[in-house]
Amino acid sequence: SPEETRKYRGTFKELGRESPYRNRSVEENLDLFQRMRAGEFPDGSRVLRAKIDMSSPNLNMRDPVLYRILKATHPRTGDKWCIYPMYDYAHPLEDYYEKITHSVCTLEFEDHRPLYDWVLNALNLPDLPQQIEFARLNLTNTVMSKRKLRRLVEEGYVAGWDDPRMPTIAGLRRRGYTPEAIRNFCERIGVAKTNSVVDIRFLEYCIREDLNIKAPRVMAVLRPLKLVIDNYPEDMVEEMESENNPEDPTAGKRKIPFSRIIYIEREDFHENPPKKYFRLAPGREVRLKNAYII
Structure with missing residues (x-):
C-alpha cells in the first residue's frame, strides 16, 4: 500500500528498509x-518498482516506483492502457527516443x-542524453509558474496565452518586445546555479535600448x-523637417506641418509656474522641436 511504501522508504535521517516483496523471482514479477x-x-x-538501493542517502534512489495502475481514459490512447509510467522513469526514456542530447531542467530536478x-x-543504451540543471528565471512582481498561468487562462482572467499581460513569449510579442531584446536580456542575466529574482525593470531597459x-519617432x-501664435501669418503653413530616428541616420526624415495654430500638452503650460519649471509660461520662451522659439 502507499502507506507501507512510505514507511519502508525511510527519511533523510533514517535509512529505508527492503520491501517484503523485493526478492520475488523474475518470473513472478x-x-x-x-x-x-x-x-x-x-x-x-500494485506498483512496479526499480531495485536499486534502500540505504541510498538520495530518497529518489530507494527503489522508486516505475509504473502504477490508473484506470482512466487517456486523451490520446483512450482506454487501451491502465498502467502508466512515473515521470522519473518516462523522462529519460522520452529524451533518449526523441534524440535529446541535453535535457535542461530547473534546480529541483538535481x-x-x-x-x-x-x-x-x-538499459545499456548508446549515445545517452545528459540532464543539466539551472536556476529558474524569476522576475519581480511577475507570476512565472506555468500552473498558475494556466489557471489564469482556463478561468478566463486573461484572453489567452498571448494576452499582452502574460509573461509568455507570445504575450511579450504582442506587447511589442522584439526577439533581439529578449535574447539580449537572457544573455546579460546569464545562466546560474543559484535561484534569484531579476528586476523586471532590467527587461524593460533591454527593450527600450x-x-x-x-x-521611428512620432x-x-x-x-x-x-496655442495661437499672433505674429505668424494666418494663411501660411510651413513644412518642418524632422529625423525619423536620431540614433539612425539611415532612417531618413519626415515633414511636419507648422502653422499659426498649434496644440501642445496641457502639462507643458503653467500660468503660475513653480520653481525649476522650464516649459511654457507667461513671459517665458521655449523652443519647439524642429521649429521656432515662441
Missing part, C-alpha cells in the same frame, strides 16, 4: 506485471539526476491645449 497490464488489479493495489542516469545505464535604435498630443 513478470506474471504480476502482465496482469497489471491486463487490468486485473484495482487502482493503487536530486533526480542519479535516477535519470540509472534508468539509461540499466533595442527600440531606441530601431523605432509625436502625439494626448491632452491638447490650443
Whole structure:
C-alpha cells in the first residue's frame, strides 16, 4: 500500500528498509506485471518498482516506483492502457527516443539526476542524453509558474496565452518586445546555479535600448491645449523637417506641418509656474522641436 511504501522508504535521517516483496523471482514479477497490464488489479493495489538501493542517502534512489495502475481514459490512447509510467522513469526514456542530447531542467530536478542516469545505464543504451540543471528565471512582481498561468487562462482572467499581460513569449510579442531584446536580456542575466529574482525593470531597459535604435519617432498630443501664435501669418503653413530616428541616420526624415495654430500638452503650460519649471509660461520662451522659439 502507499502507506507501507512510505514507511519502508525511510527519511533523510533514517535509512529505508527492503520491501517484503523485493526478492520475488523474475518470473513472478513478470506474471504480476502482465496482469497489471491486463487490468486485473484495482487502482493503487500494485506498483512496479526499480531495485536499486534502500540505504541510498538520495530518497529518489530507494527503489522508486516505475509504473502504477490508473484506470482512466487517456486523451490520446483512450482506454487501451491502465498502467502508466512515473515521470522519473518516462523522462529519460522520452529524451533518449526523441534524440535529446541535453535535457535542461530547473534546480529541483538535481536530486533526480542519479535516477535519470540509472534508468539509461540499466538499459545499456548508446549515445545517452545528459540532464543539466539551472536556476529558474524569476522576475519581480511577475507570476512565472506555468500552473498558475494556466489557471489564469482556463478561468478566463486573461484572453489567452498571448494576452499582452502574460509573461509568455507570445504575450511579450504582442506587447511589442522584439526577439533581439529578449535574447539580449537572457544573455546579460546569464545562466546560474543559484535561484534569484531579476528586476523586471532590467527587461524593460533591454527593450527600450533595442527600440531606441530601431523605432521611428512620432509625436502625439494626448491632452491638447490650443496655442495661437499672433505674429505668424494666418494663411501660411510651413513644412518642418524632422529625423525619423536620431540614433539612425539611415532612417531618413519626415515633414511636419507648422502653422499659426498649434496644440501642445496641457502639462507643458503653467500660468503660475513653480520653481525649476522650464516649459511654457507667461513671459517665458521655449523652443519647439524642429521649429521656432515662441
